[in-house]
Amino acid sequence: MQRSCCYLAVGLTVLVAGCGKGPQAEFSLREETTDLIPEAQKVVKTTLKEKFGSPHELIAWQRFPVNYGGVKGSVTEVAAEGKSVVVEWDGDATQVAKDAPLIWVSGARTGEKTSVGSVATYDAAKKELTWTGGSDPAPVAGDKLVIGFGKSLQTGRAVYMKNCMHCHGVSGDGNGPTAQYLNPLPRDYRSGVFKFTSTLGPEKPTRDDLNRVIKYGIPGTYMPSFLWLGDKETESVIEYIRWLAIRGEFESRVDNDLAGDFSQKTIEAAAAKAKANYDAAKGKEKPEKPQSAAAAKSAAKDKFAEYLKSDVPELIDGSAKFIAEAWAHSEEAESLIVPSVARVTDDAASRERGRRLYLSDKGKCYTCHGIQGRGDGAATEDFWKKPGSEEYYTKRGLHDTWGKPLQPRNLTLGQYRGGRRPVDIFRRIYAGIKGTPMPGFGRTALKDEEIWDVVNFVMSLQYESTPTKAKAAEHVVHSK
Amino acid sequence: MSTLHPTLDHAGHAGDDAHGHGHGHHELSFIQKYVFSTDHKVIGIQFLITTMLMLMVGGALALGVRWQLARPWEYMPIAGDLTFARDGGQISPEYYTMLFTMHATVMIFLVIIPVLAGAFGNFLIPLMIGADDMAFPTLNMLSYWFMWPAILFFAFAAGIGPEWLTGVVGGMDAGTAQGWTSYPLLSAVKTSAPGSAMAQTWWLMAVTFVGVSSMMGSVNYMTTIINMRAPGMTLFRMPLTIWAMFITAILQAFALPVLTAAGFMLVADRLLGTCFFIPAGIVINNAAPTIGGGQTLLWQHLFWFYSHPAVYIMLLPAMGMVSDMLACMCRKPIFGYKPMVYSMAAIAGLGFIVWGHHMFISGMNPALGMTFMVSTIMIALPSAIKTFNWIGTIWGGRLQFNGVMLNCIAFVSMFIIGGLSGIFMAAVPVDIYIHDTYFIVAHFHYVLFGSTLFGVFAGIQFWFPKMWGRMMNDTVAKFHFVLTFIGFNVTFFPMHMLGVAGMPRRYADPYHFEYLSHLLPLNQVMTAAAVLMGVAQFLLLGNFAYSMFFGEKCGRNPWNANGLEWTAPSPPGHGNFDVLPVVYHGPYEYSSPIVKDKDYLMQTEYVPLAQRQTNAGH
Amino acid sequence: MGRFWAIFFVATAVIAVAVSWFSPALHWWFPGDGKAHSNLGLRIDDLFHLILVIVSITFIGTHAALGYVLWRGATIKPEDKVLFSHGSHSLEVIWTIVPAGILLFIALYQMDVWAKYRVKSFSPAETEAVAEVTARQFEWRIRYPARGKKLQPTPQPDDVYTVNELHVPTGRPVSISLRTEDVQHSFFVPELRVKQDAVPGLVIPVWFDVIDRRTGKNAMELVCAELCGWGHYKMKARVFAESDEEFEQWREKIAGEQFDDGFKKAAE
Structure with missing residues (x-):
């Protein structure tokens, strides 16, 4: 009896100790990807795997303007017959330590097997470094190398999995376990569209925009402030989020291109339509019998084999190029919205002008935000068509590009999701809010002065019509 | 007699045949006998087995909590595979809140309250007072079967069950997560957290069912104890267990209606649109603003008006049982029987006017804090008296160091720690700091686990022979005790330190705060100990299940104890006693000088005056 | 075997005392440098130690007694x-009256601090409210x-906003108006030993005084101590205590950023 109990105890302990490893997180695929015919799907999957890896084995595709981390260095002196070099570092040299991964990025070694290794010894005082991975061919002065490449992405991933994943999801699809309970839903990064940016209409957000959102949160939503995350963590997680967005957008672009010919749904729909036409036309002049969905798919399969050779490499290359350029461009000064005039003095006259613009046909703000700015304009009562189709949304009111219902902001609450600085609100009006029906008025409908008038009017709404009811219910606790 | 050993028969009683009595009961079907039984013993055993299984469930939930605290955001076994495989097996924060909420819920409502009042109360009250059954046997049966809807609804509340039936969208991830205290608004506004939706409604329904079950029991216990005592069983000849059960029943009867009413009010707020607890104009998760002018603090008052007395409901019966067992294992009368009774009554009385100590920093009028502090600190007094009396009971006895005794000593020792840590919390200024930190977690685990559960472990082994006619294996029981005791202390003692270090409770990840980040290794040690403690409970279950069928057989009175229950056959048949017992003594006449040949004197044993005088005169 | 068990229980008590004794050295004790940084906190710490x-004396005493009776x-x-x-009537009387006296002493001795800090000085009119903290x-x-204005119960156009960052002047009592936008929360600054629940529908003034200057990396942490939902553990903020001058400078800086119209930047 005793013995058997002891066995039981030991067995259970082993069992518990053995539970250390669990399932591994994977990046999810878009619906558009899984809708492709199997052959095309396979290509998308392998490409993603090759170029981006999986959450536990990240791959840094260097084509993109993502700061993958690490410190670059340039060889200034070669010693010990090419086995030791003195390096001038460009950045934070503290990460140069034993076993840190090392990559030669220029010089004779690049492209060779020996271009990848790790740091063997490093003398911080002399900046002298030896490495593993072979010394042939020997480096020469001027060769460039990177230490700790990908470190930032890894840190970002760790921070993301701990703080962001449960809402934004492993792949940034806004579908983590907590997401389903939140209103509004967490951002789906995979379209590369971010709402609150300081950039012009079609541009991506800047690093600074993401930084602001992470630091100060988005009031009125469940995105809290992560002000005390630590600078390094914040920087890394911004890079990781950009990388996730790029990954998602890449998948999306490839899908969009392939969907035209290789979407199972489209093929089936086309076959069904052709069959319906054929059935309807029976008895009259007999058209050619259309092919079945299965036959159409098989034809698509053949076509894809051809397409794979001719166009897919270019598609991958082109998509990557487009995305890389878009993200790089958004960081440039010309993408930033800068008011051409200073804020118009916030006085009664300006607010009145703003009010008139708000109610004018030029602004038409009231159609969504309501005449009193309560976010209850007529547009919220209408049924709207889905973009690019004849179908209507099943729910009244506006929808964002992710297809989710959307409330125009109630401007009387003093909650400004994209920030409460006048310039933030200016930018919202100037370039609109990406992914939503809020259009940009800058350059076209409104002059910058006029936008400032609207800004002044909007910012005054909170104080003029503060609802008194809610406040009346509150009372201060007194003890005396 | 210096050592105890199981005896097959007992001198002075003819035969050990359970069915050897002549009450003339007709045969019952299997279902009537074992399932929908009205026999208090069967009901008691049903309660006991149910609560032991629930103990394992609650323990598993606790291990989930501990796992997250030791390895935050890493793979969690079972939960990680079942619910979060997609995310690499790391749990979500709302799952963590569900874990600790359900842990407390299961342990309080499905383990501690029913094991004391339901299992031991049912089994022992008629046997100890010499009655053939409870006053209302059918009501008694219902009190058990009302537990099952409660268990089912708690499962729904945890997100277990098909979505079309429960309406809980999101499975266990959307399980109720407001803590067992269910403070509004989190519990009142459906959008305020994942677990605040349908799951919380199920939780409230379940609590109502538990309440109904308890109420049926308590009415029954009071009636039985008042009306059905055997001849000679005066109030001050009742074992302390019975006193404890009696006082507990009174506590329950007076406190429970308040919780039930509060629960209905909260359900009404959630389903009917009333606003007892909801202030106006609150927007949560961009839902429509709330209307009406309720007060969230009202819930805290109502809830704690029940739940503070409930703490004593979770403790007093164990105190009574331990008193009985200690006296028997020390072969010595209980020290200060009447002070023990009076102090239990005092605890119960004071227990009604201390609820505010849960609310010192809640925003209630600070002047109230002083009143509640005085009453709270004074409630330590009867507890102290009881502790001194237990030590007095052990003093000078002939101790039998078996599993029962060890668990009883652990009860006393752990109760001292739990009681003393309570003084910190009772002092309002100090409570400002340690309120809602791990200090309180340490405190109530020392009281509820360290005291009550060790008392229950002792009780299981002590009355096991009466339930099954067989003994539990004492060696395994000792192993179980040592592992549990070490695991328990290593898990919970450091929580005092975590509390002093300011670690708030109910945190899924405390380590991202700089002032707490160094506490991870300590938490990992605690988790390892908790796993050890969890594994050790299989020894108890195994010992229980094995001994039921293969344990050493025993007679009516294997412990040479005095109580009436030991005059009945083991296990007692329907109707309990061969003949109506007549009581001549108090229950604690161990080593009495008026009997010479043995160190116990059963309550039913009549000692002629002459013999008493002769023996006592020596 | 009985002796073993007597030692077993005594050893448990000895280990408990030893662990408690070494806890401060292992940093399993009060946070930060172990000292409270407000006058209220210092009083609380004194009471805690009392x-x-x-x-401790009671614990050691009772366990010594328990050990003795077990051994015997x-x-x-x-x-x-x-x-x-x-039992013994006189013993019962002694161990009723002595603990009653001690307990009553503890209760009455605590009154003063609570009364002074929570009842008597508890007037928002006397202590200036520096900020409204909304959880x-x-x-x-x-x-x-x-600058130069008093905190109004409702937002004003020139108010200055921050998130997760509370700045207060040091060296004198300050108060904040604590409220919540949604469910219950609790304002807890461990190093100040200040805690107050934020209750929906109420505005609760909380006052404290920070003795020393706490800025930069040395700032104190503000946490939530009442379950408020799944992200309860995420509510991490910092409390900066600085001189009046520094406080005003900081407020100017934040106000400047907050009213930024983006234009000047371009001119530079």
């Missing part, structure tokens, strides 16, 4: 008689009045 001493019961010889006693799921949003 109770700790009383409790374990070593009792077969021929020895068991002490047949139903929400899952962050702290803070509103300051503009």
Whole structure:
């Protein structure tokens, strides 16, 4: 009896100790990807795997303007017959330590097997470094190398999995376990569209925009402030989020291109339509019998084999190029919205002008935000068509590009999701809010002065019509 | 007699045949006998087995909590595979809140309250007072079967069950997560957290069912104890267990209606649109603003008006049982029987006017804090008296160091720690700091686990022979005790330190705060100990299940104890006693000088005056 | 075997005392440098230590007694008689009156601090409210009045806002207006020993004084101590205590950023 109990105890302990490893997180695929015919799907999957890896084995595709981390260095002196070099570092040299991964990025070694290794010894005082991975061919002065490449992405991933994943999801699809309970839903990064940016209409957000959102949160939503995350963590997680967005957008672009010919749904729909036409036309002049969905798919399969050779490499290359350029461009000064005039003095006259613009046909703000700015304009009562189709949304009111219902902001609450600085609100009006029906008025409908008038009017709404009811219910606790 | 050993028969009683009595009961079907039984013993055993299984469930939930605290955001076994495989097996924060909420819920409502009042109360009250059954046997049966809807609804509340039936969208991830205290608004506004939706409604329904079950029991216990005592069983000849059960029943009867009413009010707020607890104009998760002018603090008052007395409901019966067992294992009368009774009554009385100590920093009028502090600190007094009396009971006895005794000593020792840590919390200024930190977690685990559960472990082994006619294996029981005791202390003692270090409770990840980040290794040690403690409970279950069928057989009175229950056959048949017992003594006449040949004197044993005088005169 | 168990229980108590004794050295004790940084906190710490001493003596005493009776019961010889006693009236009286006196002393001794800090001095009119702290799921949003103005119960156009960052002047009592935007929260600054629940529908003034200057990396942490939903643990903020001058400078800086119209930047 005793013995058997002891066995039981030991067995259970082993069992518990053995539970250390669990399932591994994977990046999810878009619906558009899984809708492709199997052959095309396979290509998308392998490409993603090759170029981006999986959450536990990240791959840094260097084509993109993502700061993958690490410190670059340039060889200034070669010693010990090419086995030791003195390096001038460009950045934070503290990460140069034993076993840190090392990559030669220029010089004779690049492209060779020996271009990848790790740091063997490093003398911080002399900046002298030896490495593993072979010394042939020997480096020469001027060769460039990177230490700790990908470190930032890894840190970002760790921070993301701990703080962001449960809402934004492993792949940034806004579908983590907590997401389903939140209103509004967490951002789906995979379209590369971010709402609150300081950039012009079609541009991506800047690093600074993401930084602001992470630091100060988005009031009125469940995105809290992560002000005390630590600078390094914040920087890394911004890079990781950009990388996730790029990954998602890449998948999306490839899908969009392939969907035209290789979407199972489209093929089936086309076959069904052709069959319906054929059935309807029976008895009259007999058209050619259309092919079945299965036959159409098989034809698509053949076509894809051809397409794979001719166009897919270019598609991958082109998509990557487009995305890389878009993200790089958004960081440039010309993408930033800068008011051409200073804020118009916030006085009664300006607010009145703003009010008139708000109610004018030029602004038409009231159609969504309501005449009193309560976010209850007529547009919220209408049924709207889905973009690019004849179908209507099943729910009244506006929808964002992710297809989710959307409330125009109630401007009387003093909650400004994209920030409460006048310039933030200016930018919202100037370039609109990406992914939503809020259009940009800058350059076209409104002059910058006029936008400032609207800004002044909007910012005054909170104080003029503060609802008194809610406040009346509150009372201060007194003890005396 | 210096050592105890199981005896097959007992001198002075003819035969050990359970069915050897002549009450003339007709045969019952299997279902009537074992399932929908009205026999208090069967009901008691049903309660006991149910609560032991629930103990394992609650323990598993606790291990989930501990796992997250030791390895935050890493793979969690079972939960990680079942619910979060997609995310690499790391749990979500709302799952963590569900874990600790359900842990407390299961342990309080499905383990501690029913094991004391339901299992031991049912089994022992008629046997100890010499009655053939409870006053209302059918009501008694219902009190058990009302537990099952409660268990089912708690499962729904945890997100277990098909979505079309429960309406809980999101499975266990959307399980109720407001803590067992269910403070509004989190519990009142459906959008305020994942677990605040349908799951919380199920939780409230379940609590109502538990309440109904308890109420049926308590009415029954009071009636039985008042009306059905055997001849000679005066109030001050009742074992302390019975006193404890009696006082507990009174506590329950007076406190429970308040919780039930509060629960209905909260359900009404959630389903009917009333606003007892909801202030106006609150927007949560961009839902429509709330209307009406309720007060969230009202819930805290109502809830704690029940739940503070409930703490004593979770403790007093164990105190009574331990008193009985200690006296028997020390072969010595209980020290200060009447002070023990009076102090239990005092605890119960004071227990009604201390609820505010849960609310010192809640925003209630600070002047109230002083009143509640005085009453709270004074409630330590009867507890102290009881502790001194237990030590007095052990003093000078002939101790039998078996599993029962060890668990009883652990009860006393752990109760001292739990009681003393309570003084910190009772002092309002100090409570400002340690309120809602791990200090309180340490405190109530020392009281509820360290005291009550060790008392229950002792009780299981002590009355096991009466339930099954067989003994539990004492060696395994000792192993179980040592592992549990070490695991328990290593898990919970450091929580005092975590509390002093300011670690708030109910945190899924405390380590991202700089002032707490160094506490991870300590938490990992605690988790390892908790796993050890969890594994050790299989020894108890195994010992229980094995001994039921293969344990050493025993007679009516294997412990040479005095109580009436030991005059009945083991296990007692329907109707309990061969003949109506007549009581001549108090229950604690161990080593009495008026009997010479043995160190116990059963309550039913009549000692002629002459013999008493002769023996006592020596 | 009985002796082993007597030692076992005594050893547990000894280990408990030892662990408690070494805890401060292992940093399993009060946070930060171990000292409270407000006058209220210092008083609380004193009371804590007073109770700790009383409790420790009681703990050691009761466990010594328990150890003694266990040892005696374990070593009792077969021929020895068991002490047949139903109790002792005088002992009961002693161990009722002595603990009652001690407990009453503890209760009355605490009154003063609570009364002084929570009842008597508890007047928002006397202590200037520097900010309104609004807890929400899952962050702290803070509103300051503009320089030279008093905090109004409702937002004003020139108010200054921060999130998860509370600045207060040091060296004098300051108060904040604590409220919540959604569910219940609790304002807890461990190093100041300040805690107050934020209750929906109420505005609760909380006051404290920070003794020393706490800025930069040395700032104190503000946490939520009342379950407020899944992100309860995320509510991490910092409390900066600085001189009046620094406070005003900081407020100017934040106000400047907050009213930024983006134009000047371009001119530079």
